[in-house]
Amino acid sequence: PPQPPLTGRSFLPTDPTADDARLLAANAELVVVSHGVDAPEPVFNYATRAGLELWEIEWDALVCLPSSKSAEQVERSERLKLLDEVRANGFIADYTGIRVSAKGRRFMISNALVWDVRDEAGVLRGQACTFERSKVKFVES
Numbered sequence: 001p002p003q004p005p006l007t008g009r010s011f012l013p014t015d016p017t018a019d020d021a022r023l024l025a026a027n028a029e030l031v032v033v034s035h036g037v038d039a040p041e042p043v044f045n046y047a048t049r050a051g052l053e054l055w056e057i058e059w060d061a062l063v064c065l066p067s068s069k070s071a072e073q074v075e076r077s078e079r080l081k082l083l084d085e086v087r088a089n090g091f092i093a094d095y096t097g098i099r100v101s102a103k104g105r106r107f108m109i110s111n112a113l114v115w116d117v118r119d120e121a122g123v124l125r126g127q128a129c130t131f132e133r134s135k136v137k138f139v140e141s
Contacts (some may be wrong), residue, residue: 009093009113011130031109031136034117034128035067035124042067045126050133056103070099072106082114084129091115096128098139108137 011030012020022034031050034106035042044062047055055070071079075098086092095112110133119125 005051028053029133030129030130031133032128033067033070036127037124042126045076046128052108054133054136055099055101056105061102065102072098072100075099083127086114086116088123106139108139110135110137 011032012024024030024053025048027048028050030048031054032046032048033044033055034046036045037088040133044065044067047059047062052059055062057065068076068079080095082092082095082097093111095114096108096110097112098106098108100106109129111132112129114127114129116124117128
């Protein structure tokens with residue numbers, strides 16, 4: 001999903017083509033993940049190749065996974081604060097936090113851009129996050 005122009009950062013052209021979308025999805029360096037607004041808990045609905053590899057998960061499992069499961073239990077309250085801040089401001093450009101892969105490996109993301117995903121009518125459809133995979137640091141349990 002393209003990010004809102006108000007962030008000043010872009011990873012897709014203004015009018016992306018299907019080829020642009022395929023190249024983004026296959027990207028092994030740029031992590032992009034998103035979740036919807038599913039009730040009672042948002043579920044992942046997108047990840048680039050870099051995101052799938054980092055979270056050590058296959059597509060079919062990712063799109064069934066509540067996004068809160070990507071954070072440790074102790075980190076979940078911080079994650080909720082982050083998502084509330086994004087809802088209030090439309091985005092946050094410097095998120096840092098610990099996430100957990102499907103296999104239990106802990107990693108720190110930094111300088112992540114998190115934003116609301118809205119449709120053409122302005123209806124909130126989810127939230128997305130992007131960061132560079134090369135800046136991820138794995139941390140010991």
